[in-house]
Amino acid sequence: MGISVEDFAPALAGKDVDDVVILGGGLAGLFCALKLAPRPVTVISNAAIGQGASSAWAQGGIAAAVSEQDTFEKHRDDTLAAGAGICERKIVEQMTREAGDRVRDLLSYGVPFDQDLEGRLQLSREAAHSENRVVRVRGDMAGRAIMDALIAAVRRTPSIRILEGFIGESLMGEGRYVTGVLARKRGGLERMAFPAHAVVLASGGIGHLYSVTTNPGEANGHGLAMAARAGAVIADAEFVQFHPTALNVGRDPAPLATEALRGDGATLINSAGERFMTKVHDLAELAPRDIVARAIHREVTSGGGAFLDCRSAVGAAFKDRYPTVYAACVEAGIDPATQPIPVAPAEHYHMGGILTDANGRTSLDGLWAAGEVASTGAHGANRLASNSLLEAVVFAARIADDIQGLMPTPRSAYWNELDSEPGLPSQRNFDEREAITALRETMGRNVGVERDADSLRRALADIAAAEARCERISIRNMMIAGRIIAASALKRTESRGGHFRSDFPEADPAQARRSFTSLKEVDAIAKEAAAVAAGE
Template sequence: MAISQEFLAPSLSTKGVDDVVILGGGLAGLFCALKLAPRPVTVISNAPIGEGAASAWAQGGIAAAVSEHDSVDKHKADTIAVGGGLCQEKIVAMMTAEAPERIRDLLSYGVPFDRDLEGRLQLSREAAHSENRIVRVRGDMAGRAIMDALVAAVRQTPSIRVIEGYLGESLLTEGRYVTGVLARKRGGLERLAFAAHAVVIASGGIGHLYAVTTNPGEANGHGLGMAARAGAVLADAEFVQFHPTALDVGKDPAPLATEALRGEGSTLVNAAGERFMEAVHPLKELAPRDIVARAIFRERAAGRGAFLDCRQAIGAAFPDRFPTVHAACRAAGIDPVTQPIPVTPAEHYHMGGILTDANGRTSLDGLWACGEVASTGAHGANRLASNSLLEAVVFAARIAEDIQGLMPTPRTAYWNALDDEASLPSQRNTEERDAIDVLRRTMSELVGVERDADGLALALARICAAEARCQRSSIRNMMTAGKIIAAAALKRTESRGAHFRSDFPREDPAQAVRSFTTLPEVEAIARKAADSVGSEARA
């Protein structure tokens, strides 16, 4: 995974080559770009920066040991305890130790974190944290406030060029080197090649591969698929976290009822008003997310329904303390002050992704990754609440420092103007739309909260059949990402963290190791699965 000082492909002309190209306009991508300033950086985003980023939808906040009662060691221990035995201890130690400094960075960029009357950061607690350490904004608006502040900072930084409305399709490579990104104008056929000395993938997660998700449509696995097709090593792809309490109101994406509601004392009940978490786990509603998600899944499967009851714990204060959730409830005709909120598990976060080291380097020279698309080993088999935004900024900063150390002194930023010709109309055909629908239904039904071998084999067969109808690279990236997750889930014949196999419901000590794979292995597993499933079952 090492990259030498002479890491550019020698035959590649550097004329017109960017210093750094970052694919993704969410928290990880923008934070990395700001940390690289004044080095010239191009940020490519398929939506206006800050919009379509899952970071902006984060309601809880950022976990950091910044209070006098807390410590980095406690934060590290809580993270490892939730990780199902797969957290990389040194990575967790590094991430939690750097958390306070990253909070200070965000404050310097203007993020208005909540403070008490004495000016200290106001902290809340979420599931499986032993201390109050969630730094937040107006209860449930941290993600939006952080992104607004970073977008403003990026817009004011002359060394950062932002290219919006372009979707990454593939990585440009020369031998073992990644030399740039090929991107397509969203909604059209125009393609541009962005050659670069260094490429950072910060394209987000895989939520929109699922029919029920809390993530925006831009979180569709493109970055994972691109890296896999370029030959990158992937890690822990089977570990998909399902948020227990998405609003069950028929919206796509599903609005999120933040975990902070349960942290404030709200309870989970079924249609009869009975609390069901008391019989499931000693921490009840504040048990790890995978346990709460499975409990809700089973209550719903048994026909008893699942509801988040905030009437007593929050009551009339709901509109002021949790305005985002309150607005989503009222839009669906629910008054959370007086009514329980119907909830369902929804795909929320991917612990797996492109394998990286402590500096965000991938197995491909010239390629780094950070944010949800990366698998750093910090989360293990199950992410501790509010560690996702923390991981994004910690590794974005480390990538920036790594790149600065590898490249010469920054030059003055200058770019040729992009052609602004009208794009040809979108050529996505009806078959591709149908294929995406098949993919999303298949992932939710067969690669969801509970899985088994037959269902995973059927999922791979269906995805392969759907992929055969796709032409665009961007759609094939989605299919590739779905196959990676399903194949990894089929390989791991145990239950651990967020990965639950009903045919292997217990942990296997022999499998208490991270999983690694590449696209050729995934394709081999998928072909074998497709061959084992009859054509009628695939339909």
């Protein structure tokens, strides 16, 4: 590993070890932090939170099979086709299957996705997608809107601590176990150690290793290098995606002309005004990105140039439908409603990165990775359009679930101190606060508006584990009450009124009666549930 805790003993003196440290304040990092709440989390961000994140610059949106005519299987197959034969099929299936749930999460955090008057999500199509499935915000503002909503959610979550202006330099560890992050204050020489039980790298991509890129300056590959120095396995590092239609106006970073423009009918023409993609691929402008990028590159290097012609497809509506691209064009002296936009390929996304499994675990114990710094196998050799934001939220959520399952019940970052009974040890007081956190989490997650047998059994097992840590009767009463509710919900195998079982969604006339139970019966149900959960 090279860097050990002992190397920074003075910096650590008297410092508590964080539950989780997340390096990176982009979509993957913030989404993971929110999913971990109320477990205490420290998010270390290179720039002001959200400002240095490539996620905020994403224009197209997030791909998800949420329309009636679409399916995750179609999305899966499109992703596999774009990946040119090296995608991890199970990873792709998992990601596309969970896409709808992650979009609903984002809606719950306040992301204002475009919707029609009846509240249905408005969807667009991008290259190599067989259906309209890209969920957008005001045409080209999805990334910024998603980040704004998540930043607001993070700011109001007491369990999340944000440290802005710190650059991750090294991973600390013992052998193969990562024990924290060493970071330097941006613009200075001060270095700080952040020991943690779990470290999540969500530090972004490699854009600024290239002279022409659409990425912010903070996308400089530092997370990838940190992991490599620590001994992590790196995968698919040779696969770099170039966005076909960056504005060719001499700016660094290069402004992006979203693929959604081509989805809305914009065409690619050469200096003679001729469409050239019709001769290259059956899908023309909607061919996979690598094919379009290569075709544009040939036109540019031939000396004639390439242009995105939006005059007929978008025209006067350009300013309202694509305000971000419009502003970039106007700044460069181009009116995209009446003039073709000069475009060229630019480094846009790294398919390779730190090798991770389906839960975001790297080859180093105690280290997870999500977002562009990770290589999950979801993208293969060529990422499908708008799958990057999807991958970030899917695997950030999976990392949070994995950490929750592996680590002890989290302490609360915001519960008030509980009154101790005489002689109660302070450690037991601490344990009971953790138990309350565990109870409330499992009740909300597994015994909420919708339930099923598996989730209810999980709740009963979680409550039993939490109750074992309690001494005070007042706290045990809370556990018992939760156990009664969960056991009763498991017992009623139908849906009725405020009780909805997704595995029994209809009302059963035979159960149209009151239910009665006892603590003895509840304990028996809980015992049986624990046995089933344990596979006995």
